[in-house]
Amino acid sequence: MSSVVPLFERPISPTERLYLAMQTLAPPFAIQLVIQGTGSIDERDLAVAVAGASESCPGARLVRRGERWVDRGIAPPVVVAAEHSLVDAPLDDHPMLSRPLDPERGPTCEVLLLGSERNTLVLRAFHGVMDGKGLALWAAEVFRLLRGERTIGARDAIADHSLVESLGIDGKPTTLLPTARSPFGRARPAPGESDFLWRRRTVEGTSPAVVARIAELITAAVGGKTRIMVPVDLRRHDKDLRSTANLALPLFLDATPGDGWSRIHAQLLRGMVESRELGEMNNGGLQQMPVWMARAILRAGMSIGARTGGNLVSAIVSHTGTVDLDELSFPGFAATEVWGLPVHTGMVPLSIAVLEARGRTELVVSCRNGAGIASLLERLLDDIAAALGAQAQPRPIASRGPGQGRTVTSIFGDLVLAAPDAVAAIGHDGQLSYAELDARADVVAAELRGRGVRRGDVVAVLARRSLDAVVGYLGILKAGAAFLALDPKHPDERILGILADSGVRHCVTERASKGRAALGDTDVLVVDDLPHSGADKAPDLATPDDLVYVTYTSGSTGRPKGVQVEHRGIVNLMRSATDWYRLGPETRYAHYHTQAADMACAALLLPLLSGGAVVLVPEEINHLVLSEMLEGPTVNTMMVTPSLLEVMVRLDLRPVGMRAVSIGGEALHGPLAARARELFGPDCRLLNSYGPAEMSIVCTALVLDDEPSAAPQPVPIGGPAADTTVHLLDPDRLPVPDGEIGELYFGGPQVARGYLNRPDVTAERFVTLSTGGRCYRTGDLARRRPDGALEFAGRVDSQVKIRGNRVEPGEVQAAIEQHPLVGRAAVAAVRRAERGDNVLAAYVVRAAETGAPQGQERSQGCDQMAQQLRDFLAQKVPAYMIPAEIHIVDEIPLTANGKLDSAALSAAEADVQERGIDTANDPGSAESDRRTEDQIAAIWAKVLVVEVSTLRADSDFFALGGDSLASVEMLSQVSRTVVGRAGEAAFVAELEELVHQLTLGRVCAAAVHAKRTGELG
The missing domain is CATH 3.40.50.12780 (ANL, N-terminal domain)
Structure with missing residues (x-):
């Protein structure tokens, strides 16, 4: 006799047991992601995509079986409600957003397609089976399939307790007492009123440290000591983890009026660095109780909080990250807005969900209702929107004419x-x-x-x-x-x-x-x-x-x-x-x-x-x-x-x-x-x-x-x-x-x-x-980055920027290999740590018929060939494409992957014979000018980061690794510290034509001549 093996299952975590207790106290206890756009979504295509996405993310098909979540193998339903849109009724009273989700029989997840244009999508999940990040993973899979892409999947059977256990963390949880005050005081709904309110605000632009800025304003509204709960996604501890389960634990921020957002933000960052959220796994012990017992305690806590205004925390502020609207679009439908509805929870008077998308900050609040609460909530949201707007990085706007249709x-x-x-x-x-x-x-x-x-x-x-x-x-x-x-x-x-x-x-x-x-x-x-x-x-x-x-x-x-x-x-x-x-x-x-x-x-x-x-x-x-x-x-x-x-x-x-x-x-x-x-x-x-x-x-x-x-x-x-x-x-x-x-x-x-x-x-x-x-x-x-800014991290190929100009080393290599003396060449970018810039280095093998000089002639021959190549390239490519380093080598070694082996090349470079500067035979040199030449040699050594003892009259600035910008620095130092102001213009004018033959002897001669000109003038 065979038995049916469940497709997917996992234990119910302690946190999820608590959520099961809350399900009947603050229904529907669901997380909801709203996506609105232009175009329309076909119901049949959506149903196919939801089914496929739920196959790759089986956490969307779970029901409770005792102490486990089990995949029932049935795709979440797609509910079409063309008669309803999100402007038909206030969010609080919208019938589709309050639909129950049944953890015992299912479904625990569903998708709503709203409005006559079928351009509003709401993905809903009972919080006991998914958290916000899990819902986003599932939503991304749905849209991948609508675009015809393959799914990635999220089949890891891991939730918060098992991840914390695997990390081996056993920290001390925060002591929670019902002393945190609500921003709005006591809150008892009048007969006929809903128990909870939802309100939404959109702020143009995004603000750094947005959670801390909101916490500062909530603290000011409370007017006393405040405790803010900030859910932290545990997936940050395992970047490869793909689970839709509940993987968020809280950090608690304590503040008093007058604390600036920077202090609150520093507190949050310290908590993140120290991974304090991992110590909150079993805070309060409610998670370990039977569901019926936990429900009774929670019901009493909700009643006390509403009657006295005392709460375990004053507010929850949850930042769900930045969403790319293009990833929630497909041909025929372009997402224009996305926002999340926070879970109604009677244990906390105020819960704010923050999400950023396309340069906007979306705020949605769930709040315990009561007499006068709606107007107080509106005022708080106005204050938050104004503060964030003032600090936001604004969306660029047209100015003085530029706009669509213009030229x-x-x-x-x-x-x-x-x-x-x-x-x-x-x-x-x-x-x-x-x-x-x-x-x-x-x-x-x-x-x-x-x-x-x-x-x-x-x-x-x-x-x-x-x-x-x-x-x-x-x-x-x-x-x-x-x-x-x-x-x-x-x-x-x-x-x-x-x-x-x-x-x-x-x-x-x-x-x-x-x-x-x-x-x-x-x-x-x-x-x-x-x-x-x-x-x-x-x-x-x-x-x-x-x-x-x-x-x-x-x-x-x-x-x-x-x-x-x-x-x-x-x-x-x-x-x-x-x-x-x-x-x-x-x-x-x-x-x-x-x-x-x-x-x-x-x-x-x-x-x-x-x-x-x-x-x-x-x-x-x-x-x-x-x-x-x-x-x-x-x-x-x-x-x-x-x-x-x-x-x-x-x-x-x-x-x-x-x-x-x-x-x-x-x-x-x-x-x-x-x-x-x-x-x-x-x-x-x-x-x-x-x-x-x-x-x-x-x-x-x-x-x-x-x-x-x-x-x-x-x-x-x-x-x-x-x-x-x-x-x-x-x-x-x-x-x-x-x-x-x-x-x-x-x-x-x-x-x-x-x-x-x-x-x-x-x-x-x-x-x-x-x-x-x-x-x-x-x-x-x-x-x-977490603040939304992009950070450059390199190239996927060999392309490099030289003084702001894009250079493909292959183009420079092709030009070098046109020279008749060259058999083979390789060009690579080298980052100079001492200057923080990039330069090109060329490695050149002589053509077979030219032969390679031996012994003492080798160094001089390499120098001469390097200069010949530099002069040759000057006729073919812009100056910024001429390599700062040209090495004549016997062969060009490659790595096992066929790439240029820079380490081996460094060892193969021709030995440079150390020799001191010798300008005795240079016609522009005289014994009386030796001090000037020594000063200039010292400047060269500093700018090029070489030993002064290796320099001589025919040393070439560019052959030693200099480039045009380094030459500006070198000439400036020579002009101002050696030549002097009187001869400065004459010095620069004399060197202007020597850009590709900038030798130490010529610079010395020009400096001596300009210095004398200045003295005579």
């Missing part, structure tokens, strides 16, 4: 009409007002249209950072086309390659760059050869779907990729950037970036779309330029990389009048953030910004507090821009839990169109998730 050109046109005489661009040779820039751009637009440029075309711009270049960019946009910015300082091969890849037929330039512009097979238009006015007003030809610009980024296969950014993306960025960067008519935004990067697009467009001015910095960055930008009277807004910020800090500059500084392009670490706050002062808005080129420049930002943490870990990259969705997914594109690392995917209007003429790579990186949303897959890893 870059239409916004600029409105600014021309509103303030024609306002300054729009400031250059070394003058400035342009909005009206003057608009008139000159009309001339360029008319000329381009006459030459056949049409809406949707891409037009190259090859020009310095000049007023003529700004005219060219805007003229292209007014012609209905998009611009592709090229940097005249980039090598010919790079420029020709991009022109060929993009297929552009027209190039806008200035007279000074006309020769370079003629390199490609393009029609060349010289801006400064055109009149400054006289053209008809150009109509706004662009639509939000049209391109604003194309910018090329490094490619892993050796071929750069052109990112196509649309008007909608930039307009949406303005909705957040206006607030982030304090943009407005007073903005003076420094443009010193390479024209070919999206940082340059930010410096150009952000001020011109907010009524401010772009400040053009024509020179390359050196310490004099940095001093003028930061300490001069013009610039007050800029975007910097952490690498450049490090140089600014080391130069000991004194910024004046800075309104906003955005840090981005690389990971920012705590110590540098703290030094930056000290450098720029409290009046400057300091932000950590993040954004791939494919996300329209910047898609997340964090405003740094007055005193950023100096901890060594990376500074969070903050929260997303307006209408930007964030997904943290595992390799199977399934969401990872909060706090765990996943790959960053972004959705929303800032997602770029794709890569120009590269459908293969576009399909790989621009993907459509199962929710139906199109996203950009960044390749970056991140985690979501």
Whole structure:
């Protein structure tokens, strides 16, 4: 005779025994998750999904059998109530939200589909079988199936008691006495009134330490000593645990009026760190009693609490975390709101459920009813909403024009009409007002249209950072086309390659760059050869779907990729950037970036779309330029990389009048953030910004507090821009839990169109998730912190940021291997701990036919070959892509996984013979200048972190690991401590052409010459 084996079962935990006792005292004693959205949900599809989700989460099918919960094998019902919506009646009186759930016969869980549009879903569970996190796990499974995805499952048969036992914790529980007062005093419902009230509030934005802030206000309402109970999810002790059972135990916070939220929050954090909740497993002994006995004691306690106002705790405040609405959506239904209904419990006068979703904080309160309680509750909620709203990180809002349906050109046109005489661009040779820039751009637009440029075309711009270049960019946009910015300082091969890849037929330039512009097979238009006015007003030809610009980024296969950014993306960025960067008519935004990067697009467009001015910095960055930008009277807004910020800090500059500084392009670490706050002062808005080129420049930002943490870990990259969705997914594109690392995917209007003429790579990186949303897959890893901020955690591939520029080592490797002396090469990123930045290191094997020098010639031969490769690369790639370290090795070892074996490479590097500095034969050296040379050698040793004894006259700054930003620091120190102010300008001017041949002997010679010039002058 065979017996039926239960599909799933587990013991009833002591906590759940207590909940069984409460079930008839405060019905329905259920946790409920409400999801509202647009579209509709098909009843049959929902029933199939609920059944499948309950198969993977059998905790949704439990009934009581003695002292055990047993899977009865029947899916929870889907109840359709088209005649009811959540606006038909107050929550307290809503018939569907008070439906009983039967732990003895079932069901213990059910799903409601409400409203005539069938767009409100309520998932309900008797609290004896599930907690809030368990309900969320089940809900996520339902929506995975509605999207056609596979389920993950939650089949662990473990609840609070068994988890605490497995952890071996046996702490002392808190002594609970019925002395905690209610915020509303005594509460006895009048005849005919409901025993409990539900009220809801929505706060725009999210607040740090929200539980502590609410506790502070409840304490003030009580007016005396208060005890707040905060449920803590025990799953934090086992990240792999997937159970829907009750896995929450309380922390108790004691407060008195006047205690600030920071003190209460510190108390909460200490409790979490010490895992105090684990000691509360058997508090009071009620859990061990028979259900009937516990019920009698609870009934007496409820009566005493209502009559006297004395309670075990004053309130329960439960934060159920942050919910991604995209994970509660599927094609045909988009979730717009989600909130949880707290359990009615007569033992506690007030219970608040807090949930965050899409930049909003949802508050729902369950409260014991009584005479006058409703108005007191409304007043308390008003106070909480006001306090949280004042502290919240607000949802970005549109400002001065940006909004759906707008374009870059239409916004600029409105600014021309509103303030024609306002300054729009400031250059070394003058400035342009909005009206003057608009008139000159009309001339360029008319000329381009006459030459056949049409809406949707891409037009190259090859020009310095000049007023003529700004005219060219805007003229292209007014012609209905998009611009592709090229940097005249980039090598010919790079420029020709991009022109060929993009297929552009027209190039806008200035007279000074006309020769370079003629390199490609393009029609060349010289801006400064055109009149400054006289053209008809150009109509706004662009639509939000049209391109604003194309910018090329490094490619892993050796071929750069052109990112196509649309008007909608930039307009949406303005909705957040206006607030982030304090943009407005007073903005003076420094443009010193390479024209070919999206940082340059930010410096150009952000001020011109907010009524401010772009400040053009024509020179390359050196310490004099940095001093003028930061300490001069013009610039007050800029975007910097952490690498450049490090140089600014080391130069000991004194910024004046800075309104906003955005840090981005690389990971920012705590110590540098703290030094930056000290450098720029409290009046400057300091932000950590993040954004791939494919996300329209910047898609997340964090405003740094007055005193950023100096901890060594990376500074969070903050929260997303307006209408930007964030997904943290595992390799199977399934969401990872909060706090765990996943790959960053972004959705929303800032997602770029794709890569120009590269459908293969576009399909790989621009993907459509199962929710139906199109996203950009960044390749970056991140985690979501408890406060909701994102924290960068590395890359899934080898891509690296060098001084804010995205570099694929494979592209640099491909360029090196084109040299005839090279047989094989490998390129990797190296993080320099002493400077906190990334550099490229190249490992090169000679071509077989060249042979390898032996003995004493080896070191000199390696140095010479490294310099040859550096000069070769200077003709092919931008300066930031030239490796700071080039090592000539006999072979390139690989790990067992086929990856570059960095440790083995370090051992294989050519030995560097230690030798002292010797400039005796250098024509610029004289015995009288030996002290100057020794001073400079000491500066090199400090900046490069090398032994001074290893330096000699032909030592190359870049070969020793320096880069352009390190050279700024080195030249600044030489100029100010050795050359002196009188010869400073002459020194910088003399070295400007030596960027790829920066040897110690040449620097010494230039310093000696400049020093003498200054003394004579």
